[in-house]
Amino acid sequence: MSDSVTWLLLAYRIPSEPSRLRAGVWRKLKALGAIYVQNSVAALPEDATAERALRALRAEIGQMGGTAQLLRADALAGGADLVTAYNTARDDEYEEIVDRCRDFLAEIEKETAEKHFTYGELEENDEDLTKLRGWFDKVTARDRLGASGREATVLALDACTTALDGFADAVYAADTDGS
Missing domain, CATH: 1.10.132 (Topoisomerase I; Chain A, domain 4)
Incomplete structure (x- = not known):
């Protein structure tokens, strides 16, 4: 199964202050079930619901004064991880x-x-x-x-x-x- 999973990656930057913005994004990603690949890079298996939620969160991050990119990715190595x-x-x-x-x-x-x-x-x-x-x-x-x-x-x-x-x-x- 690990070879066939396509992932949605949200890479974002949020101003460090106020810290509640960062915590709010973390809570939303956790509620979606996202895992962190690295700091400020979260991943979800691709599906329409996840894509809608991450697109909405990306827009919200922009409104906070941050930046975010939403990517579709297949793991070339490490997919099982x-x-x-x-x-x-x-x-x-x-x-x-x-x-x-x-x-x-x-x-x-x-x-x-x-x-x-x-x-x-x-x-x-x-x-x-x-x-x-x-x-x-x-x-x-x-x-x-x-x-x-x-x-x-x-x-x-x-x-x-x-x-x-x-x-x-x-x-x-x-x-x-x-x-």
């Missing part, structure tokens, strides 16, 4: 979600052990799981080169769903018993 770096970035994001899933499961266990079966707690946990799924959807959308961490994340989210379903059953049973 770019793919590895890109997939490692996705795997790191997947691992963060798995870690949060562990926290979620620990919270469900704690609430279950304390028999804290309230609709308020159920709603809070449901919102937390919805956020985790939304985060997963964003990472999955950026995962255009097939990072290996996706499957473990799917399993972790499934475990969270099962745990929440069990907690909901306990909340409903407590409600029924209490009436």
Whole structure:
């Protein structure tokens, strides 16, 4: 796969002050899933969505008083390194979600052990799981080169769903018993 990936490269310069401009560009590139090839040179696998986003960011950099060039590139050598770096970035994001899933499961266990079966707690946990799924959807959308961490994340989210379903059953049973 590394030989067939075409990359979009955004090479940019931004005035050093105010530093919030540089941080804003970094955040936008991170949200897109870009990896840095060098300082101020970010790469994304080519697709229409990435191109639109990078063209818009290039225009924004110009409005900040900076300069930017958007390039299409095929790696002559080192392409596998770019793919590895890109997939490692996705795997790191997947691992963060798995870690949060562990926290979620620990919270469900704690609430279950304390028999804290309230609709308020159920709603809070449901919102937390919805956020985790939304985060997963964003990472999955950026995962255009097939990072290996996706499957473990799917399993972790499934475990969270099962745990929440069990907690909901306990909340409903407590409600029924209490009436």
